[in-house]
Amino acid sequence: MSVLSVLMAAIAPGVALLSYFYLKDRYDPEPISQVLKLFLFGVLLVFPIMVLQRALVQGLGEHPFVFAFVTSAATEEFFKWFLVYFVIYKHTSFDEPYDGIVYSVAASLGFATLENVFYAFFNASGFSALMMRAFLPVSGHAMFGVIMGYHLGKAKFNPDASRKHLSYALLLPIFWHGVFDYTMLVTKTYWIWFMVPLMTFLWIRSLWKVSHANARSPLRVIQREEQVKI
Template identity: 60%
Template sequence: MLLFSVLAAAIAPGIALLAYFYWKDRYDAEPLHVVIKLFLAGVLIVLPVMIIQRGLLLWIGDESPVAFSFITSAGVEEFVKWFVLYHIIYNHTEFDEPYDGIVYATAVSLGFATVENVLYAFTEPVTFGMLLARALLPVSGHALFGVFMGYSLGKAKFSAGRAVKLHLALALLTPLFAHGLYDYLMQTIPSEWLWVMVPFMFLLWLRGIRSVNHANARSPFRWVKREEEIKF
């Protein structure tokens, strides 16, 4: 029973956050089976990410918080997520509005974060309070990094010319910077000063919600829905 409770506590935050961002799609909800496919892709990339990170640790070590945060941790994780999204969903027919990038990117990110949370729960001595703290920090952090990636992917998908490459690059660099900064702060701030992560996470959420609203506002389906409401 305790094993099931710990497992549920480790999985629940990722599922809840994915449901939240899925339901924030105001105009044209994505097929659930495609979202689940991307979530499972996030689950599957955990092993190759761990192998690459292990190789980098052996090569460059972990003495430098900057190198570890922005290369070994955030660099590898965000690049692999970006690579999977670009090759699986970017040219998919269901990617038909800017907000779709956010849904699919958060699905991949939260699949990854959920496995990471489960591994932490069963390899470290944890309490439910610690799992709650992880839900508020690393799990929601991964969700927001996914929002930043998906927002730029959505802009790239519906741009033209040089703007496409610019937004594709931002889809990688923006979450990489936010993730790297998060990891750097977690490594370098003394435990008694960890409260400074609260305003940092607040700023991430503020930026994330703004991205959600801007992406929804650019949906080509919003006019269709308005016309349907007027006719009704």
């Protein structure tokens, strides 16, 4: 494969998934500039996270459970949560629950896309390996972003339970990311028997969260009132 072909194959899954979740916004699609900003910030997160993870490996070792839940899941999801919360959570463009999903998925897929590019160029892998990564790590990051964004949306538009959902927005992605990584680490030869049910569950649950977040949009009521007036 040529360099351009490898690069396109590595980038395409993240862009396709981001487009999919962006187009799922039924009532008020987010400014493309804001979505791209979160995506690019997600790309930049790769570098500080790589440095921190290297330090954690040296300090904590590479025990599968510790690596999966602390070195990998906790560091990556915390930085993504921190990014979305401090960059966009209080922004005026975050005006309905589904927006949390769009922005969290953008940050997650920015991170996953550069990670995928590094994998493509620094590991001996062919097109089939890149497609497998599209269905697993890249797709997994999108699912973790949906979980994070769903609870950020609930936190912003349900002030009475904001602390609870802000915690869920961080802890639940860490948990599922850890489960994902731990499964891949300990089931090297028969991983497919565990990953297919896990990914199926995460996709079904994520699509439910997408539908539920859209259904709770305040813009839905406004749109209906306008249609009645017409």
